[in-house]
Amino acid sequence: MSVLMRDEAQARAQFLDVQRYTIDLDLTAGENTFDSRTVIQFTALAAGDTFIEIKPATLRSISLDGHPLDPADLTENRFPLTGLTPGAHELHIDAAMRYSRTGEGMHRFTDPTDNETYVYTQLFMEDVQRVFAAFDQPDLKSVFALTVTAPEGWTVLGNGITQHTGNGRWTLAPTPPISTYLVAVAAGPWHSVTTEHAGLPFGIHCRRSLAPHLDTDADEILDITRACFDRFQEKFDEPYPFDSYDQAFVPEFNAGAMENPGLVTFRDEFIYRSAVTDTERQTRGMVIAHEMAHMWFGDLVTLAWWDDIWLNESFAEYMGYQTLAEATSYTDTWVDFGVARKGWGYDADQRPSTHPVAPDPAAVPDTASAMLNFDGISYAKGASALRQLVAWLGEKDFLAGINTHFARHKFANATLADFIDNLASATERDVHAWADQWLRTTGVDTLTPHIEETDTTWSLTVDHHGTRPHRITVGTYDHTIDTQSGPDRLVLRDRFDTNIPQNGPTTRPGPRPALVVLNDNDLTYAKIRLDPESWNTVLATLSGIPDALTRAVIWNAARDMVRDGELAPTTYLDAARTHLPHETDLALLQGVLAFADTQIAARYVTPEDRPAALATLTALTRDLIRRTEDGTHPGLRLTAVRHLIDAATQPDTIHGWLTEGTVPGGPELDPELRWRILTRLAVLGATDETTITAELEADPSATGQEGAARCRAALPTPEAKAAAWHAMFSDDTLSNYLFTATAQGFWQPEQTELLTPYVPRYYPDAAQLAVRRGPAIAEAAGRHAFPAYAIDADSLHLGEQALTDQTLIPALRRKLTDQIDDLNRALTVRNAY
Numbered sequence: 001m002s003v004l005m006r007d008e009a010q011a012r013a014q015f016l017d018v019q020r021y022t023i024d025l026d027l028t029a030g031e032n033t034f035d036s037r038t039v040i041q042f043t044a045l046a047a048g049d050t051f052i053e054i055k056p057a058t059l060r061s062i063s064l065d066g067h068p069l070d071p072a073d074l075t076e077n078r079f080p081l082t083g084l085t086p087g088a089h090e091l092h093i094d095a096a097m098r099y100s101r102t103g104e105g106m107h108r109f110t111d112p113t114d115n116e117t118y119v120y121t122q123l124f125m126e127d128v129q130r131v132f133a134a135f136d137q138p139d140l141k142s143v144f145a146l147t148v149t150a151p152e153g154w155t156v157l158g159n160g161i162t163q164h165t166g167n168g169r170w171t172l173a174p175t176p177p178i179s180t181y182l183v184a185v186a187a188g189p190w191h192s193v194t195t196e197h198a199g200l201p202f203g204i205h206c207r208r209s210l211a212p213h214l215d216t217d218a219d220e221i222l223d224i225t226r227a228c229f230d231r232f233q234e235k236f237d238e239p240y241p242f243d244s245y246d247q248a249f250v251p252e253f254n255a256g257a258m259e260n261p262g263l264v265t266f267r268d269e270f271i272y273r274s275a276v277t278d279t280e281r282q283t284r285g286m287v288i289a290h291e292m293a294h295m296w297f298g299d300l301v302t303l304a305w306w307d308d309i310w311l312n313e314s315f316a317e318y319m320g321y322q323t324l325a326e327a328t329s330y331t332d333t334w335v336d337f338g339v340a341r342k343g344w345g346y347d348a349d350q351r352p353s354t355h356p357v358a359p360d361p362a363a364v365p366d367t368a369s370a371m372l373n374f375d376g377i378s379y380a381k382g383a384s385a386l387r388q389l390v391a392w393l394g395e396k397d398f399l400a401g402i403n404t405h406f407a408r409h410k411f412a413n414a415t416l417a418d419f420i421d422n423l424a425s426a427t428e429r430d431v432h433a434w435a436d437q438w439l440r441t442t443g444v445d446t447l448t449p450h451i452e453e454t455d456t457t458w459s460l461t462v463d464h465h466g467t468r469p470h471r472i473t474v475g476t477y478d479h480t481i482d483t484q485s486g487p488d489r490l491v492l493r494d495r496f497d498t499n500i501p502q503n504g505p506t507t508r509p510g511p512r513p514a515l516v517v518l519n520d521n522d523l524t525y526a527k528i529r530l531d532p533e534s535w536n537t538v539l540a541t542l543s544g545i546p547d548a549l550t551r552a553v554i555w556n557a558a559r560d561m562v563r564d565g566e567l568a569p570t571t572y573l574d575a576a577r578t579h580l581p582h583e584t585d586l587a588l589l590q591g592v593l594a595f596a597d598t599q600i601a602a603r604y605v606t607p608e609d610r611p612a613a614l615a616t617l618t619a620l621t622r623d624l625i626r627r628t629e630d631g632t633h634p635g636l637r638l639t640a641v642r643h644l645i646d647a648a649t650q651p652d653t654i655h656g657w658l659t660e661g662t663v664p665g666g667p668e669l670d671p672e673l674r675w676r677i678l679t680r681l682a683v684l685g686a687t688d689e690t691t692i693t694a695e696l697e698a699d700p701s702a703t704g705q706e707g708a709a710r711c712r713a714a715l716p717t718p719e720a721k722a723a724a725w726h727a728m729f730s731d732d733t734l735s736n737y738l739f740t741a742t743a744q745g746f747w748q749p750e751q752t753e754l755l756t757p758y759v760p761r762y763y764p765d766a767a768q769l770a771v772r773r774g775p776a777i778a779e780a781a782g783r784h785a786f787p788a789y790a791i792d793a794d795s796l797h798l799g800e801q802a803l804t805d806q807t808l809i810p811a812l813r814r815k816l817t818d819q820i821d822d823l824n825r826a827l828t829v830r831n832a833y
Helices: 006-015 208-235 278-294 306-327 333-349 367-371 377-393 395-409 416-424 431-439 532-544 548-563 569-582 586-604 610-627 634-647 652-660 671-683 689-698 702-714 718-731 736-746 749-755 758-773 775-784 793-802 810-832
Strands: 016-026 033-044 048-053 058-064 067-069 078-084 087-098 105-110 117-122 143-149 155-158 162-166 169-172 185-188 191-197 200-206 245-250 263-267 301-303 412-414 446-453 457-465 470-479 490-500 506-509 515-517
Touching (some): 143 185, 155 162, 200 208, 208 245, 208 278, 208 306, 278 306, 278 586, 301 306, 306 333, 306 377, 333 548, 367 810, 377 395, 377 470, 395 412, 395 416, 457 490, 490 532, 532 548, 548 569, 586 610, 586 810, 610 634, 652 671, 671 689, 671 702, 689 702, 702 718, 718 736, 718 758, 758 775, 758 793, 758 810
Parallel strands (some): 016 143, 200 245, 245 263, 301 412
Antiparallel strands (some): 033 087, 048 078, 058 067, 058 087, 155 185, 162 169, 191 200, 457 506
C-alpha cells in the first residue's frame, strides 16, 4: 500500500477544493463485505493530475464527470485522476469493501453472548480508505452526507442526527466541513439512553448484552457529560459546533476513544461489568472530557498535517484532566495524572525513539511515520508542557489565546505557527521563545536540590540538568509537634515559587526544613531528586505527608531513581511495604502497586529475587485487606485483592476464593476477579482446560472469551504454548482483542525454561505477521507479544539484531525499538544491584 507523503498532500491541497461527499453504505451485503457508493464533488484549481484513495475488496466502477474509467487502473490504494481541467468535477465510485477484525476501517463484531452483530468505523489516519473513496488528508475538509442501509432492528448512529426512513434505510444529517478521518458510523441493535441538554440531543449507546451495566452508570456518565459540556461552553467563546452529542461504547476498540464529531466512540470496557475503583471511574470521566475537548480542538479546528498531532492530543489531555477537576466531584485528577500518566511521557522521552512534542515537519514525511507519534510524548509530555505554560502565562491569557485560535480557524485547519501566534496575541510574554525551548526539544530535565544552612537561615540551590526554563513551586515540610498526629507526620511550613535556572541561591529564614520538595504542585515536566536529608525523611514519613499531589511527586522521583539505577528496586519495594498500608489516595495506591508489580517484581529484580519481591507485595496487600475489613474503603480493598491475586506464588488461598465465590469479608467474585484468579492459577499450573471451559460456559461474553484465551495461553505446558503461538502468529483469524489476550497470557516470569525456545522465534514471526495483518496487529504484537521477561544479554542481542532488518514495517519497528530499550534498562538495573 502506498502511504501518503506530506509533499503529496501539500500539492493536492493546493490543487483541489472538495465541496461534498455523498456516501451510500449498504451493510446488508453479507458477513465479509459491505457496499460503498460515493459521489465526490470537487473543484480543480488548475489543470493537472491527482489521485483518489480507496482499498476495496472489489472496485466495481468509477466515473469522472459521467465518463467511465477503468477500475483496473487502481494501483494498491490509489486511483489516478489525470487530465483534470480547471473547474468543477464529479467523481462516482462503486465498490465492495471488507469488514475488519482488527479495529481498522469498518470493524464487525458478533457478540458471543446473544449472537447480535455490530459494526462501527475507525477511520483515523488513512483507514477511511477501507470504507469509502476519499481525498484522504486532514486539510481537505468537506461536507459529508451519508445514507446507510442496515438490517431491520438495527439503529444507525453518525456524526449528525440520524433518521430512519423505512426498509432499513437511514439518512444522516450532512456534517459541517470536517476532515475525512473524522467521519463516523456505528450500526447495530444498540441499547441507548437518550436525553436533551442545552437544546441538543445527547445519547449513550452500547451492545444489548451490556444494557444492565450501562443503565447502572447512565446517570453518572450523563452527569459528567453535561457538566463538562457546560464548563467548555464557559471556557470557549465558540459554541459547540455540531447538532448532537452521542457517545457509543463499542467492542474491540483499539484506542481509549475517538473524537468523531457528534459521535465519540469509546472502548466498551468503560461499561463496567465488574466492580471498579473510583479512580477507574475518574479515568472514564477524564476520557469523556478529553474527547469532548476535541470537538473544538481537533474537530472544529484541525491540524493541517500529522506533524501537529500533539496540538490535538496534548490540548485534549490537558483539558480532560483540568475540566473534569473543575466541573465534577473528581477534584484530584492531577494526582492520577502525576502518578499514572506522567511516567508514560518520561519513559518515552528517554528512549531512542523520542521526538519533540512538536516535531520538525521533515521528521513526519508520511502517514506511516506520523502514526508512530501517538505516544507518551504527544499525550503526557505535551499536556505537562501546556500545564507549565498555563502556570507561566496565566489561565486568563491562555484561554484568550485559545479563543482567538478557534475564531480564526473554525471549520478549517491550523498549524503550530498559527497556535503560537494566537497565544502570543494574548500576552506580553515571549511565547515563541517558550515554544522553541519546550516544544522543539527532546529529553527530560533533571532538577536536584542542594541545601546549605546557617544559624538563622537556609538556602536552596537547584542543579539544573537540561535546557528548558521552569516555573516551579518548592514545598517545605517539618515534623509535626502535635503528638496526637503521631511521630511520623509532616506539616507544611510554606511553599514558594522560583524560576529555573536560578539567578542565585534562594535564601529563606529559619532552620532547614525536614523535607524540601521541588515541583511541589507538579506544574512542570522534569525529573526531581531529593537532597540526602529529605530522602531520609521521606523513607520514614512518606505516608505522613499531608498532600496527595506532593506524595505523587515523591513516588515519581523514587520511580525515576529506580529506572535510572540510582535506587535499589528492593528499597522502592520496602518503601511501598512501609507506607502503602497507610495510603489514603486510591490513585497513588494503584500507581505505586502497578509499578512495583509489573516492573520491579517482574523485570527489575532477578528471577532468584522474584519470590521475595512477591512475598513483599503479598504481605503489603494482606495489610491493606485487613485495614479495609470495615467496608469503608472498597476501592482500596479491591485494589489490594487484585494485586494479592497477581502476586500469589501458591494456589491454595486464591483457589479457595474461587471455589467459595468470594473473598472472606468481601468482595464477592465478579467476572473480572474470577478470570484474574483463573489466569494466576493457570500460570501456577493449578488449573486445566476443563476448568477453563466450565468458566467460559458460565461467562460466554466477549470478555469471557478473552479471559479463556488468556488462561489457555498461560498454562505451563508445551502443548498450550504451541497452540497459543500458532493462534497468534500463524492462524491470522484472531481479532485484535483475542490476539492481545492470548499474548498477555503467553509470556510469564515463572515459565522461563518453557518459554526460552520462543524468544528467538518471536522476531521473524512478528515481522511476518506485521506484513500480513497490518499496523494494528503489528502494534499489538510489539506491545503484548514481546518476550518482556527474557532479560539477559542474549535476548538483548537478539533484539538489537532484529532491528537491523530494514523490511520491518514502521509500526513494529517503533514498538521493538522501545521494548528493546526497556529490556536494556531492566538489564542495567539488575546488573547495578
